[in-house]
Amino acid sequence: MSAIEKQIPFKTYLEESEMPKAWYNLRADMKNKPAPLLNPGTLQPMTAEELAGVFCDDLIAQELDNTTPFFEIPEEIRTMYKMYRPSPLCRAYRLEEALGTPAKIYYKFEGNNTSGSHKLNSALAQAYYAKKQGLKGVTTETGAGQWGTALSMACAFFGLDCKVYMVKVSYEQKPFRREVMRTYGAEVTPSPSMTTQVGQKILAEHPGTTGSLGCAISEAVEAAVTREGYRYVLGSVLNQVLLHQSVIGLETKAALDKLGVKADMIIGCAGGGSNLGGLIAPFMGEKLRGEADYRIIAVEPASCPSFTRGVYAYDFCDTGMVCPLAKMYTLGSDFIPAPNHAGGLRYHGMSPILSQLYDDGLIEAVSVPQTRVFEAAEMFARTEGILPAPESSHAIRTAIDEALKCKETGEAKNIVFGLTGTGYFDMVAYEKFHDGQMDDYIPTDEELAVYRAKLPKVEA
């Protein structure tokens, strides 16, 4: 057991007084703003009025604002943040030692709350604004259940009703997630259900269906717009979500500054972009303003490669095509990764903000096959202790790969990555990995072309 360098703590916590008091709106510093959401009927930018039936008023203002650099975090939300934040910035001493790398590896760990991920940062904000508007409740969809759990917690804290449409196959196969949501008082309905018209229609057409995220979104939207005092909320992709998640990056930067550490690269996993967009926000801000430079690396699964093999185009956000069109790197709204893909990050598109930054060459992207992701996850668990979520493990994989490059070159780079959450509810995926039943499906060019051909025809 060798001695380990200890000048920098294993975990750095900010004081509560040092926690961010405002979210940072990256769009204010972007020269090329993200493209606006379009009304799918008129192909004109969605107005606040059009969005008001679906989203809360304050959240719409945040969604549409490309110029205000900071939004004050209301005190009530800051109080809630203090229940599980600041999250620690961890130095991965034992992982570094196991790799034999001169690189210094840091990770921002967002899993120390019952939702098990960073999703709670935006759930609290969205629930707060719903309460402030005097609403009775909110609706949403959930697949694996992280977002649904986070929203259930947030609604319990603010005294809001919470209706979650959970993809039926997950509802049945992940009863524990469902029970966590019930513990926080949420009503969890397997989707498709007979509680909505769209659900009834789908069940009539496909009686044995086990559901999909697209269908659950459609049901959740219908449940919101047909009820007095309800709105629909979403856990990723949207500009407002990235705004709320900037608390991750702001805390990360404050802790690094306190330690006197300058990051060389920032690595985050990317599904819809909520974590990556939040983590990189203040770093990208410096980069956009020419104050500093960083490598920013998005990591996605090889089975769902929106950045690395998608196209930058207007597309539907949901497979049900009920939501506005968004310009983003996309594989096509019908694209669904192979069922044997256990590593999460299954969304067909990518946040419009991150898509614009990627198109402008300000972000790199890599895709990784899932067995290599789980190898990294297991190595991380055995060295750093934390059992990572499969999603988060994409970032671990690339952080390890970059650290091994440093071993080749002898460079002591500062690698920072986002560890978005824990894998306690993902043990079926780990079991597949342990039993050698995990494969590395990668879609062919021909497959991707089929979905790409179905993209809506919209002039940018």
Added chain:
Amino acid sequence: MSAIEKQIPFKTYLEESEMPKAWYNLRADMKNKPAPLLNPGTLQPMTAEELAGVFCDDLIAQELDNTTPFFEIPEEIRTMYKMYRPSPLCRAYRLEEALGTPAKIYYKFEGNNTSGSHKLNSALAQAYYAKKQGLKGVTTETGAGQWGTALSMACAFFGLDCKVYMVKVSYEQKPFRREVMRTYGAEVTPSPSMTTQVGQKILAEHPGTTGSLGCAISEAVEAAVTREGYRYVLGSVLNQVLLHQSVIGLETKAALDKLGVKADMIIGCAGGGSNLGGLIAPFMGEKLRGEADYRIIAVEPASCPSFTRGVYAYDFCDTGMVCPLAKMYTLGSDFIPAPNHAGGLRYHGMSPILSQLYDDGLIEAVSVPQTRVFEAAEMFARTEGILPAPESSHAIRTAIDEALKCKETGEAKNIVFGLTGTGYFDMVAYEKFHDGQMDDYIPTDEELAVYRAKLPKVEA
């Protein structure tokens, strides 16, 4: 949403430099020492030589030492502790507000590590000493899996082989726990198994048995003593375990001192006593030395009431009767709580140290029925966010009851309790509670008398 008092942070973390450098051995300050373990054959105190085939040498020294007040924590263990410690001392502002109590409620949260509980504190120590002795590996048993998970992690960190005998019914019903252990490289065997003679014998006699903790202990002990380079380790009850767990209390006291808060009462759940013994250690030390006074309250399930309805007598530590005799508050080694008891803390006896302190009137004990425990758990989850383990929720129940007494009297007492872990793997129990399928079995006096009559006849 009312304003909340904020002079004291929601969470207080010690600096790494403020973490304890030595464990505190409560026995050194006890006037009446805990009774020694007895050899079941000779009824004489077990010697270090007799214990050496089963336990590691350094751990035997700790087990038998009633006089040394402090044991230095080896630097390697302190390094490992820094991966998940210091754990936060939390102020339960939102719970206080929901209760409308003038009491101030604090809890020490030990669940922010992958084992999900405080068990890792002793697992790391025991694995370290096994490694130091040059052993190849360790064996243990696990029921619900918290201890097995903690030991698997510790063995992964120190490069030791880990063989876990998991009660068969848990192995089959809790596959996720099993997979977590496998992620850390442990070999997990459902017990009873064909890998030991005792397992073969039990399977021959009871072909369909789903196992018991007593049987798993017997298999784990046999697996250790019949293998070159292996020893057996245990996660509770023993003096050495309480010594290691004193890190909980030492951190708690240091944080309270830093905040300028004097506890009025310390509340902990009690199964075998590992958490309670660790949490109260420095407070009880002050009490024993006459430096301060505290109410110390042990909380146990009404279905397994070792303190409140057991007797103080020598008894076997395991149902298989292969281990030494210990003098403790016990219900009899054959006693097993009803299968519908979902709240954990199922052990028939209690740590000899805590038993002596209770017999000396230095600890109070209360027992609580499980539906009231889960009501407290749900209230805690909805106010404080953390989803508590059923075991930990016993302490929550009593903390709430004490806070409500303060509401009656108007006293602003400082209530401190131990939140030992999280309930992510206990959702079946929560589901029973949500579905109204939980009942409050309490053993009758007649039932308890049956087990009591079987206690070994040993003159104290």
